[in-house]
Amino acid sequence: KRAGVPEVILAAGKTTEEIQMLVETSLAGTGRAIVTRATATTTAALEEQYASDPEMTITVDERAQTVVVHESEFDRPDLDATVGVVTAGTSDAMPAGEAATILREMGATVERVEDIGVASLDRMLDQVPRLREQDVLIVAAGREGALPTVLAGLVDVPIIGLPISTGYGHGGEGEAALSGLLQSCTALSVVNIDAGFTAGVQAGLIARQLDGARE
Amino acid sequence: KRAGVPEVILAAGKTTEEIQMLVETSLAGTGRAIVTRATATTTAALEEQYASDPEMTITVDERAQTVVVHESEFDRPDLDATVGVVTAGTSDAMPAGEAATILREMGATVERVEDIGVASLDRMLDQVPRLREQDVLIVAAGREGALPTVLAGLVDVPIIGLPISTGYGHGGEGEAALSGLLQSCTALSVVNIDAGFTAGVQAGLIARQLDGARE
Amino acid sequence: KRAGVPEVILAAGKTTEEIQMLVETSLAGTGRAIVTRATATTTAALEEQYASDPEMTITVDERAQTVVVHESEFDRPDLDATVGVVTAGTSDAMPAGEAATILREMGATVERVEDIGVASLDRMLDQVPRLREQDVLIVAAGREGALPTVLAGLVDVPIIGLPISTGYGHGGEGEAALSGLLQSCTALSVVNIDAGFTAGVQAGLIARQLDGARE
Amino acid sequence: KRAGVPEVILAAGKTTEEIQMLVETSLAGTGRAIVTRATATTTAALEEQYASDPEMTITVDERAQTVVVHESEFDRPDLDATVGVVTAGTSDAMPAGEAATILREMGATVERVEDIGVASLDRMLDQVPRLREQDVLIVAAGREGALPTVLAGLVDVPIIGLPISTGYGHGGEGEAALSGLLQSCTALSVVNIDAGFTAGVQAGLIARQLDGARE
Amino acid sequence: KRAGVPEVILAAGKTTEEIQMLVETSLAGTGRAIVTRATATTTAALEEQYASDPEMTITVDERAQTVVVHESEFDRPDLDATVGVVTAGTSDAMPAGEAATILREMGATVERVEDIGVASLDRMLDQVPRLREQDVLIVAAGREGALPTVLAGLVDVPIIGLPISTGYGHGGEGEAALSGLLQSCTALSVVNIDAGFTAGVQAGLIARQLDGARE
Amino acid sequence: KRAGVPEVILAAGKTTEEIQMLVETSLAGTGRAIVTRATATTTAALEEQYASDPEMTITVDERAQTVVVHESEFDRPDLDATVGVVTAGTSDAMPAGEAATILREMGATVERVEDIGVASLDRMLDQVPRLREQDVLIVAAGREGALPTVLAGLVDVPIIGLPISTGYGHGGEGEAALSGLLQSCTALSVVNIDAGFTAGVQAGLIARQLDGARE
Amino acid sequence: KRAGVPEVILAAGKTTEEIQMLVETSLAGTGRAIVTRATATTTAALEEQYASDPEMTITVDERAQTVVVHESEFDRPDLDATVGVVTAGTSDAMPAGEAATILREMGATVERVEDIGVASLDRMLDQVPRLREQDVLIVAAGREGALPTVLAGLVDVPIIGLPISTGYGHGGEGEAALSGLLQSCTALSVVNIDAGFTAGVQAGLIARQLDGARE
Amino acid sequence: KRAGVPEVILAAGKTTEEIQMLVETSLAGTGRAIVTRATATTTAALEEQYASDPEMTITVDERAQTVVVHESEFDRPDLDATVGVVTAGTSDAMPAGEAATILREMGATVERVEDIGVASLDRMLDQVPRLREQDVLIVAAGREGALPTVLAGLVDVPIIGLPISTGYGHGGEGEAALSGLLQSCTALSVVNIDAGFTAGVQAGLIARQLDGARE
Ligand SMILES: Nc1ncnc2c1ncn2[C@@H]1O[C@H](COP(=O)(O)O)[C@@H](O)[C@H]1O
Ligand SMILES: Nc1ncnc2c1ncn2[C@@H]1O[C@H](COP(=O)(O)O)[C@@H](O)[C@H]1O
Ligand SMILES: Nc1ncnc2c1ncn2[C@@H]1O[C@H](COP(=O)(O)O)[C@@H](O)[C@H]1O
Ligand SMILES: Nc1ncnc2c1ncn2[C@@H]1O[C@H](COP(=O)(O)O)[C@@H](O)[C@H]1O
Ligand SMILES: [Mg+2]
Ligand SMILES: [Mg+2]
Ligand SMILES: [Mg+2]
Ligand SMILES: [Mg+2]
Ligand SMILES: [Mg+2]
């Protein structure tokens, strides 16, 4: 695995017991465990196990479905770089939150900007100055996925488009958003549908380069 | 065929001779012939045949690839309704022009608004007041097709989205634009890729209803 | 959001509690809340909450899976325009009903015409005169989706085709109906599979234009 | 090969010389050669070779793109059964003609019914009594392919739906027609897009059974 | 609906109560009710209701998932024609049985030939003489769907290929079988995946023609 | 590259000059050059260049579209193993021939068995004893691709299915054959559509293992 | 069925009772029963039935979801050949284990190599010498499926690529892995997604040929 | 348009005359014109026009199909950042070159690394130290597209995967590479098939951020 990218435990398709074991192994090996796509049950089990343990810090983000456990001596990296994580609507919360968790664990500062979908263009335009100040942007959008395209025409910051599995019928489940981002007339880079983890890693690697450059 | 919709000769897949024969038949039957997807050769042949004929009026729109021939006594309908035909970029010209030709032959007034793609948002925003004055809008867009979605969030006029067969790779040939319009978070109605004829007919039928209402 | 289009709460993928909160917010903001894709449980919870409240009117359409709550002082728009909402068979009821609910909330008069699928052509032909009197038509059809195509050859009213997610095997889940409507030889405009909300908004915007023209 | 099904030479993808050789072999083996998808060049070459030969009869159907050569002593089967070959529009001519040629060579009587697409429903309804008299129907239709579905609701004759590769955009090249026929609410059997040969063979085999039953 | 085709109640997606009501209506209207895709629960409910009623005859085919109820005076048609219903393996039982039920209700004699998939070619070849005696064949096959193609090369009887939704991975759920039947080098007609009802109706209509011819 | 697999020059998409240069380089490096998908023009150019050169041996297989050039001292491997290369029909010749060329250059003995498609089952069954004697089989088939499935039920030799890009309409261009081979009820391994080179390499590697075992 | 390939009972879609009956039949016929895709419930039922029976040996592989029952006198074949079964990660365990079970029952020696996915290239490179010693390799990989491609560039052993149904979003459920293996620049043969049974049979047939050659 | 992204003229689908006009306009507006996907004819025409003009500098990259014209006073940006542009094989040259041209025009230093596809793993591993020194990597790969996945496991530099439209059959034209990159187990960001322009813009925007950080 790449030195700069933390190990992550994908909870989907695993039992709570399997996840608990993988968390133990990860803590033993690196002093940290990161779980994504955690169900409420798994999250509760991990909280019960680690919340009262003075040697451990556990951080749960329910909407992101992520759980992070640190041993007390764990030394998280700290990068001099800020990544904006932007959503078009409330359905984008899980993958966007997943990206934010990864970024924080890689050491980047995360700036969340929520619910600025193109259906309410004024709200979006209001945020443009703030977005221009970020080092990198991850922009999540479902349905037709227009938001990253529109923002990329307004800011010179590199944007990673994150398509979300919303929408029914033809092009549903994120396929329309993905193909729209790939076709975007404003030249985006893209990750797979709901791939918040991947978006986070990519933005985190850029943040590491910027941190290096700023030293 | 519907009484309110003119017969149209689709030139694609036909020889110039076949088209000339169909034009003759159409003129004989209705006093008018409308040809779409006409090649330069077919257009030239029709111009040679009808341009110098005092009994005939021929109107050619090269970018739209349409040719219209009227007998002198032909009485084109005249509707008290205006349809805005909007394009995101120059590649949208053919199907948008096709829609405009059909609309004019159905009697609507056509207002063209060109090249206001979302990559240059200011140019688009400048046109919003003018768009709000139209009775109906046809909005063409290729690649990711974001323009109709963004406009529908800004104007209360009914919008027919017209996806255009631009773009290479995944979602190319208009498929991304079509699925984006079908998934649009701003509730559009849609026609098939490059189906300027269909968009024109639909907007024309709405214009007829408005004309009836205004009488 | 467009001024002329009401806010709507899509219940699918939300808990009853989340929906109740969104209904409260919507009532507080606009005096009205519209819920689509409501399950029986959510509907029951909303009825329990609002049915006995003298300050509120609640309207439930079970087959449409819609719930509308009005504060007593809410002043619903009233448009001088009639939209026909037509179904081919009983499976079309939910999206067609969703369209009807939206239309009523936008102020249009809704005329329902049920079960006139092309398998019983006489029953369909009987309804043609009635359909010709409508200002706009929304025509729902599943399986092969032939009904909107056939009707569009018989009436000069603008038709919005609404494909329905019926049918198994190849082209099932509404994909055959959608592609058939997009390819229709009678020039339809179309919305996505089961997108009754979108069809309703589009027809409602046309009704608003007609209402303006009739004033 | 099945005894009751004639050998056929598919010209597509072969040179005129290859086809001429295959025709010779077929004549030598069975006293007959049937060529489908013949280009104008191939057809001309075959006419030059066989038209003036008193030992041979050559039958060319240009729209069907078929060429049939018989040795004078060839004894074509003669079945007591009639197959209706129906088209929705002029673009259906080639595959429908291909089916008709095969049927005639299998010995069936062929009744052609042309251009009765659902866009002109009256013209279609006029033909229903004639269609009811046929033993089997092959019904060709492109674009949305509604015609076989509508006819199957009106006649009790077995119908083989023949989807045609017309239409551009989503569901184009016959895919919408094929999936519509497979989904038809009036229970059709179907062959592949443009597969006039296959439709002809199937109808011909039914005609053979009927001929046997009538003896 | 076509006079020669019985009304059928598709149980899938309906509650037992809804089905019971539709059965009542069908019995009242025609003296017969046919239910397909019936679950064990629905079947049990119908048996409880009709099995002990001396005015009614109920016929259940569990593997076919069909239930047929006749009023005592119901006069089922009786056709002088035999249809072979052939399966490649045990997974084909449901749709093949559905076809058999429809055929019997249309009055045809049904000859079942089971489990002669091409993996055991000898068993298949043994059945060829018996298959040659049928008037029409419905041949069901899942996975790669080779059986109808191989049989059509051996018998001159018209064959309707019935693809079955077996198989996982690429081309699974019957898509490989469907496309293989459409591409078959032995010229088959085809119905949709699992569409036993449609196959039965088509074979039944051919049986009616043969019955007419034999009178 | 793997030591046991020869370098091959894919002519498709290259100019004759580019191919000639690559042939020179390959000869210089290994004493051999193998060209696949060679056009008639490229083949003629290579023949003109090498046929009269006493230092060189050139072997052209027109139907396979392969050209092989050996320097006189080139020592082709010689394996004690035989691979059967089987085709269903004449359209399979190019990829099957490509496989045969690769196999010969890897040192295997190649046994060609031609035109035993399942439409003429007797011809196929006649070849079964011969096929049982081969060490490995490559079986090419287009359209529905039934041949490898049927053969794999009859012989215990490992079979590599080679789908061929024949057929028009749905599942055309080899997609039906590929998905049928992947779904085969007789457990085949498969290569991509027209991938004769890949099939040849795989069979060649098995032949090498057998040669090692026999030593 | 092929003499060299054991009968296998696919548990998916069958009840425990049905499977128990098929196991009885298989034991009675061949002295062995092999069950794939067995659920925990089915496995428990079979263990209860056979584990304490002195006449029987039962072998359960939980991760492979396979159960094998042998009568005491059953004489499993014994082949002088070794097949390497390689996985990229833990999600590949079930289909890879299924292949291993089939191979053992066909008599091959199985060498398991686990978790050498390309994300940790060093671990993979460490195993190359061991892989070079195998007669054949089955290499399982999900997501992008890069492992078989990379290994095939390093070893001259024939490789059967086994794509695994992991991954969400576009190309998920194994489709990306399958198409990557079919496109591989290192010439692999392939089986369908999760088709461990098929991969095992193919490798087993090669092992039989090698065993014959070594005798 | 974004201030930091140069205007580019996409030559595909335009006549030489149209391109020449757009070049003039671009030069007049910005002092620079960049043309991508230029044919040999267009390139020759532009060279004839500008090469001998002392006021102009023209730079042609034939394999990249790009042409850049600068007015003598044009002041290209100069960024303190290096982007590695990596190819797996010679077919990747055009889109990779397109990316390189854009990057140079945006002011980045470009480091080309050619032909290190995974089929020759040693050659690839040799380049890893050099790749680790880049600020960002664009990695192009066709067929199965394994190269970016493997590299991303070895270097901590952000990687933009660029899938290339090579390969025939299933997953051909770059679709397998695209879906493999989206599914990659090593977390890549991705652009559309052949979208060298987009990859270049994204890498260029990151280079701008790094340049800012280094100042
Ligand atoms: N540009 C167009 N796109 C789609 N359909 C068209 C177009 N132009 C004409 N049509 C339709 O095609 C019909 C003519 O088709 P055809 O019989 O092939 O000439 C007309 O009556 C229209 O319904
Ligand atoms: N039945 C429906 N189908 C599609 N879109 C809907 C539907 N109901 C509501 N919407 C749209 O979805 C938005 C609400 O989405 P959400 O934020 O998920 O509640 C509304 O503002 C509408 O634009
Ligand atoms: N895991 C498996 N995947 C695919 N095919 C299998 C599997 N296990 C058994 N089979 C095949 O399926 C046949 C049994 O299918 P069935 O008649 O449904 O039990 C066996 O003879 C094998 O050819
Ligand atoms: N090779 C390319 N691939 C994709 N997009 C391009 C390419 N070259 C230019 N573009 C984009 O296409 C726009 C020009 O499109 P057009 O108006 O058709 O010339 C440029 O501003 C770029 O955004
Ligand atoms: Mg959005
Ligand atoms: Mg746009
Ligand atoms: Mg219908
Ligand atoms: Mg039609
Ligand atoms: Mg089978």
Ligand SMILES: [Mg+2]
């Ligand atoms: Mg075949």
Ligand SMILES: [Mg+2]
């Ligand atoms: Mg992997």
Ligand SMILES: [Mg+2]
């Ligand atoms: Mg590669």
